[in-house]
Amino acid sequence: MGTSPDFARHWFTARGWKPFVFQKQVWAAIKNGQSGLLHASTGAGKTYAVWFGALDRFARSTPPDDKPRKRKPLAEPLTVLWITPMRALAADTARALEAPLHDLQIRWSIGLRTGDTSSSERARQSRRLPSALITTPESLTLMLARADAFTALSTLRMVVVDEWHELLGNKRGVQLQLALARLRRWHPGLIVWGVSATLGNQAHAEQVLIPQGGGISVQGQTSKALQVDTLLPPALERFPWAGHIGLKMLPAVVAELESSPGSLVFTNTRAQSEIWFLALLEARPDWAGLIALHHSSLSRDTRDWVERALKDGQLKAVVCTSSLDLGVDFLPVERVLQIGSAKGVARLMQRAGRSGHAPGRVSRVTLVPTHSLELIEAAAAQDAVAQGRIEPRESPHKPLDVLVQHLVSMALGGGFLPDELYDEVRRAWAYRDLTPQDWTWALAFVRHGGLSLTAYPDYRRVEPDEYGVWRVPDARLARRHRMGIGTIVSDASIQLKFWSKGGGGKQLGSVEEGFIARLKPGDGFLFAGRLLELVRVENMTAYVKRSATKKAAVPRWNGGRMPLSSELAHAVVARFSAADQGTFIGPEMQALRPLLEVQKRWSGLPTETCLLAEVLKSREGWHLFLYPFAGRQVHLGLASLLAWRISQRLPVTFSIAVNDYGLELLSATCVDWSTHLDPQLLSPDALLKDVLASLNAGELALRRFREIARIAGLVFAGYPGAPKSTRQVQASSGLFFEVFKQYDAGNLLLAQAGEEVLREELDIHRLEQTLARLNRLQLDLHSVKRPTPLGFPLLVERMRESMSSEKLADRIRRMVSDLEKTAETGKA
Structure with missing residues (x-):
């Protein structure tokens, strides 16, 4: 074995590169055995900062041997685990890590271990793991669930968690925290590094990753240029409504794509990406084969082809969703277009970083508003990016x-001793305050299913042996558990395949089961950029063929609506405040000025010191429009809360509508809001009790419990090739929910479902903060004669629930025409 040279310096010098200060800081820290968190913008050189730190500390150069060998010498044993949040990133990461090894004569091997890894490759790895293994949190836990895990991982020295910000705030991150706690017990000197971009709370991120303390935080290059601009619409709608997809901007988007050799067109939903991809092809048929579609419901083969073609510069543009948010390195991409508001500063910066993905190159994102009010979000996003106001991400607590x-x-x-494992688990940040009572309950639950499932053998999953070591005694239950490891509970989906009389048609991807259930054979729909026709449904597979119809439904997937983040909302209100003072800085605000002037003339503008409220009498009844700017989720909880609280004072019921800017309460009888919209109504006092009373909390908790039941192993989703239907899974979890409520009311999974409803469905913490903020504002209540530009989108939200899309569009056109005529007259 040779000596340990300065690999980083040699390799960078050979390429004429000069390392950044942050890269040298990371190299020095790893050489000294320190753990840490590296925070740097996308494309700034984070990967090589951490990788060369590992090589400099652990690798050795091996000069070529002149003597011919019968066998190729073995690579060094497993030394580094590289955790990635997405399987799609693994191959790209492997290429980046392999690049220096041959040049520097380092006898290390690189391997992948994800859900896509072939059985033959897994078998090879079972015999000998590579020097650096790239894997996911789920695959790491599967490795730890092997009886020989301790031996297989005995040579491990370092763990790198890539894109840590994507794991920090969810249960996958908690799963990884538990895995790291085990690895640290086995290897007390283990070096752990997180690599992250777009984090608003770095101290918390570091604390969660390195809970024992002693880590170092390194801030990466901050001078990477990020350009945010906006495509202005050719004509401004003074009465916008959310829901149309902004296809009026299609000619402008085509022109932007024409001028760039490689672009990504981000949309916020899979349905939106399907619509835009087809629209671009219809506008430019000559781009067939030069533009592609990428979202998570397409087949793995399709996505892999798109990623390869994009990297190789074969594609002019890809219409995509968050499936391409993360660090796949697409050097040919020069432009990013964002259709509609990104709803968050971190998400916008992450997507912008997909362009100019190399140190020194400018990252540019162009915002494409889908309705007029998104112009103010575009201007506000520029402010927030310039000020570095990035959303924080918090680790879940004790799931x-x-x-x-x-x-x-x-x-x-290999089994566990309860006391030993309890100490280990509490070293994971999420479980730092796990009580002995919680632990006793969890042990009882895996041993016999708790109070209500004791009689059922399938829930006796773990038993202590004669030595007190807890193991899984049943091979069938062991197999079932390994198949269900992970915290990703996928949408209820059904596979799509082309119809073939002989069977075995090409797989296209998946859509929600509920969407297919609404279709009859012969109905058309849009998927993967194709017009398809449903042939038949059989064994959780929908068989389709190409359709000639022009009228087609668009699948809807869960998770389509992203709420406006607090940071972006604050920036939006600041722009409204400036407009209230007559300041319209930037082309977005100048374009929006006619709308804002009508809003101010007919009512008022929301500001940082006033809470804008509007009261309107129409043929439908009495409307209250309130504009807290707290995001859709919070407004849903707030609207329900206000409706419930006012109903305790008056015999009145309400219809509710919400969007990211505000809420509408519609009643059939008059409510004197000037009297009732008081500090008591908006008080955060007794919030939890009142929120639970105002909502169908039981139904919301049942929905959350379905996911919890899957993760906890109560519900088995079926074997490969024979999955259970969504209806079966939901029925099973619903049955457990009712059994626990009736016979095991203290079951901690029930309590967790209630907590997750409050935290994730209603964002109770932000709701509490919003009420406290609203109480500090001065009420600015206006009685208006007609819907204002801010109130009109809320009217449309409510009408959408009761009208078909065709009737809704006709109704909106008539309403907008009337409102525009009134606005032209200059009336108040």
């Missing part, structure tokens, strides 16, 4: 479904 799954996994991975 017991993840803990229960982990207990069974560790019982498979």
